[in-house]
Amino acid sequence: MPAFIDEAVIRVKAGDGGNGCLAFRREKYVPRGGPSGGDGGRGGDVVLRASEHYNTLLHLRFNPEHTAQRGRHGEGSNRTGREGTSVDVPVPVGTVVYDAETGEQLHDFTHDGEIFVVARGGRGGRGNQHFATSTHQTPTEHEPGKPGEEKRLRLELKLLADVGLVGFPNAGKSTLISRISAARPKIADYPFTTLEPNLGVVRVDDRTFVVADIPGLIEGAHEGHGLGIQFLRHVERTRLLAHLVDVSEMSGRDPVNDFEVIVGELARFSEEMAKKRMIVVATKMDVAQDPSRVEALRRHAEERGLEFHAISSVTGEGVDDLVRAMAEVVFAAAPDDSVTTQ
Numbered sequence: 469m470p471a472f473i474d475e476a477v478i479r480v481k482a483g484d485g486g487n488g489c490l491a492f493r494r495e496k497y498v499p500r501g502g503p504s505g506g507d508g509g510r511g512g513d514v515v516l517r518a519s520e521h522y523n524t525l526l527h528l529r530f531n532p533e534h535t536a537q538r539g540r541h542g543e544g545s546n547r548t549g550r551e552g553t554s555v556d557v558p559v560p561v562g563t564v565v566y567d568a569e570t571g572e573q574l575h576d577f578t579h580d581g582e583i584f585v586v587a588r589g590g591r592g593g594r595g596n597q598h599f600a601t602s603t604h605q606t607p608t609e610h611e612p613g614k615p616g617e618e619k620r621l622r623l624e625l626k627l628l629a630d631v632g633l634v635g636f637p638n639a640g641k642s643t644l645i646s647r648i649s650a651a652r653p654k655i656a657d658y659p660f661t662t663l664e665p666n667l668g669v670v671r672v673d674d675r676t677f678v679v680a681d682i683p684g685l686i687e688g689a690h691e692g693h694g695l696g697i698q699f700l701r702h703v704e705r706t707r708l709l710a711h712l713v714d715v716s717e718m719s720g721r722d723p724v725n726d727f728e729v730i731v732g733e734l735a736r737f738s739e740e741m742a743k744k745r746m747i748v749v750a751t752k753m754d755v756a757q758d759p760s761r762v763e764a765l766r767r768h769a770e771e772r773g774l775e776f777h778a779i780s781s782v783t784g785e786g787v788d789d790l791v792r793a794m795a796e797v798v799f800a801a802a803p804d805d806s807v808t809t810q
């Protein structure tokens with residue numbers, strides 16, 4: 469099974485501590501009052517936070533620098549500088565964090581909401597108020613703030629597909645994934661073009677999900693015909709199947725029959741696969757001559773309570789609607805709460 473790894477390298481810099489202050493109280497008749505320099509505030513941390521809201525690391529590739537605020541400097545009258553604000557960097561559950569310089573594994577996120585402070589803010593320096601002793605009453609010592617930690621991180625995520633594309637060879641699976649993601653699988657007008665699964669990351673508004681394009685299935689795939697059903701395990705854990713059916717005359721077959729053949733093969737693979745949520749997708753609408761073929765498939769889907777979409781990956785017809793329908797199912801399973809990307 470090829471490893472599908474999503475990767476991002478980011479730089480994190482925690483806030484520096486504020487400097488301690490050098491100051492003396494001003495008192496009437498006393499030329500020099502006691503020392504009154506406040507401490508610098510602590511710098512903010514950079515915190516990685518696992519969120520089910522994210523399925524990929526794509527948002528970090530667009531935004532690779534994360535800097536927390538520095539602490540404010542101390543002030544006179546023993547005033548401590550304000551602490552710097554920390555920054556939260558959301559990552560998907562399943563992300564493994566490495567130090568990019570040393571290769572050391574720093575953390576492995578396993579559950580939603582988990583946090584890991586990856587770069588600590590620097591301590592604030594002490595003001596001169598702390599340096600007074602009975603014999604040293606006008607101290608001028610005061611410390612600079614400590615620098616915040618700075619790291620280059622490599623984040624790694626094993627991608628799990630959210631949506632699986634299934635259908636006959638030549639149905640247009642690879643063409644669709646190349647239209648909706650950055651994946652560029654081979655596309656050709658003969659069956660069994662795709663020999664290995666391809667994953668593509670699909671972006672919808674500020675969220676992403678992963679689509680798997682797998683080799684086509686044919687009748688008897690469960691007995692090893694064609695490339696067989698071995699690749700179905702790549703979509704075993706998806707939340708949704710998009711079942712692509714070529715409704716153009718190019719296929720030389722009947723769309724409803726094609727649909728049933730594939731459903732039969734899925735059922736023979738596993739009970740779970742047979743029960744998986746499915747969207748039926750009529751493909752190649754730009755070259756479909758006979759509307760009755762499309763209508764027959766639409767009715768067939770409706771009778772089975774399945775959502776139906778008709779698309780052309782060439783003209784783009786129906787593709788946005790289909791992507792939104794996929795996103796709805798995928799994101800319904802993950803809480804859509806507070807987090808947004810930049």
Ligand SMILES: Nc1nc2c(ncn2[C@@H]2O[C@H](COP(=O)(O)OP(=O)(O)OP(=O)(O)O)[C@@H](O)[C@H]2O)c(=O)[nH]1
Binds near residue numbers: 641661682779
């Ligand atoms: N006119 C038209 N042709 C399409 C469309 N989608 C795919 N095709 C063509 O159909 C042929 C097969 O497309 P692929 O995307 O390779 O099909 P596939 O389902 O990935 O096929 P396998 O990898 O063999 O399972 C190619 O010649 C595509 O250019 C479409 O919307 N309109």
Ligand SMILES: [Mg+2]
Binds near residue numbers: 641653655662681683
């Ligand atoms: Mg293909």
